[in-house]
Amino acid sequence: MTTYTAKAHTNIALLKYWGKADSQLIIPTTTSISLTLDEFYTETAVNFDASLTSDDIYINDDQITGAAGQKVVTFLNLVRQQANITDFAVVRSNNHVPTAAGLASSASAFAALAGAASAAAGISTDLTDLSRLARRGSGSASRSIFGGFVQWQRGNDDQSSVAEPIQQIIDWPIQLITVVISDQPKKINSRSGMQNAMQFSPDYPAWVKRTNAMVQPMQQAIQNHDLEMLGHMAERNALEMHAQNMMANPAFNYLTDRSWTIINTVQKLRREGILAFSTMDAGPNVKIISDPKDTETIIHALRSSVPDIQYQIATPGPGITIQQG
Ligand code: DP6
Numbered sequence: 001m002t003t004y005t006a007k008a009h010t011n012i013a014l015l016k017y018w019g020k021a022d023s024q025l026i027i028p029t030t031t032s033i034s035l036t037l038d039e040f041y042t043e044t045a046v047n048f049d050a051s052l053t054s055d056d057i058y059i060n061d062d063q064i065t066g067a068a069g070q071k072v073v074t075f076l077n078l079v080r081q082q083a084n085i086t087d088f089a090v091v092r093s094n095n096h097v098p099t100a101a102g103l104a105s106s107a108s109a110f111a112a113l114a115g116a117a118s119a120a121a122g123i124s125t126d127l128t129d130l131s132r133l134a135r136r137g138s139g140s141a142s143r144s145i146f147g148g149f150v151q152w153q154r155g156n157d158d159q160s161s162v163a164e165p166i167q168q169i170i171d172w173p174i175q176l177i178t179v180v181i182s183d184q185p186k187k188i189n190s191r192s193g194m195q196n197a198m199q200f201s202p203d204y205p206a207w208v209k210r211t212n213a214m215v216q217p218m219q220q221a222i223q224n225h226d227l228e229m230l231g232h233m234a235e236r237n238a239l240e241m242h243a244q245n246m247m248a249n250p251a252f253n254y255l256t257d258r259s260w261t262i263i264n265t266v267q268k269l270r271r272e273g274i275l276a277f278s279t280m281d282a283g284p285n286v287k288i289i290s291d292p293k294d295t296e297t298i299i300h301a302l303r304s305s306v307p308d309i310q311y312q313i314a315t316p317g318p319g320i321t322i323q324q325g
Contacts, residue, residue, distance in 0.1 A: 007321050008108045010105060010107050014035060015237050018197060033218050034150050039312070046117045057093075076089055106137075108144050110144075111144035132162045143163045145319060151165075177287070242280060255284055268301070
């Protein structure tokens with residue numbers, strides 16, 4: 001059968017997904033909003049081949065077995081089931097999401113895999129169908145199908161839990177400075193972290209309510225190109241997500257002293273009139289939402305707090321592309 005290659009970009013959540021109403025289908029408890037990023041992406045080629053006796057999976061040219069391989073095989077099984085085929089596949093994936101960027105690669109990885117595998121298996125590559133399928137690999141991957149600002153509608157079943165674009169062409173100044181605190185794999189992966197928070201934080205149901213109540217105002221801030229409003233909501237929602245982890249029993253925490261130094265520096269910059277806002281995911285790295293015109297001022301302030309700081313700049317990026325070959 002023919003090989004298809006898909007390219008999907010990673011995304012940063014401005015309104016977070018942190019908990020599953022259905023862990024089998026990956027239906028979230030909250031509607032989330034993200035920005036797809038241009039600089040970081042995964043490119044994946046898939047070919048179903050009747051002569052294979054098992055799936056062959058390569059990530060950055062290394063053959064993958066064990067748990068990571070199993071996640072891909074489980075995903076391919078879903079595609080085979082939908083396509084009504086039994087052939088195994090060769091999957092070659094190249095990640096252009098450097099660990100040093102401090103961003104997760106599972107979003108771009110499962111979005112690209114959904115695109116390439118669907119095309120190779122001959123099932124629908126309609127973007128909504130791809131978002132629904134990518135979601136089954138990793139929740140945040142549902143958003144990486146689309147470019148720009150994206151909303152993953154929580155929904156209540158497999159059909160309705162899909163992402164959709166809010167604004168695909170971003171013609172106003174917004175960027176993300178990813179500050180690298182650590183490039184080590186996270187201590188608690190997001191899957192078990194969100195499960196713990198959901199189960200053991202007494203504030204969790206209220207966090208879900210507050211997050212879902214922010215969907216409309218955040219959409220409005222995006223429509224109005226209102227960086228200040230958007231940033232404030234994103235920082236608040238991220239801090240409240242991390243508060244859930246600290247309120248779990250036993251409590252756990254992704255943020256280190258260095259993360260807090262950065263968060264405090266960003267808040268200090270705001271008091272000085274610079275529009276900069278922090279967001280953090282399941283790790284210690286801090287991502288700063290800001291206007292590109294303030295980059296120099298922000299980096300200078302960060303360097304005064306943490307001299308050996310490492311950072312990368314990301315700008316809004318496009319949705320998935322799929323091609324034959
Ligand atoms: C903190 O999408 O990695 O980045 O669905 O279990 O694979 P699984 O989780 P994943 O979780 C992402 C969590 C987050 C927030 C977000 O991206 O919305």
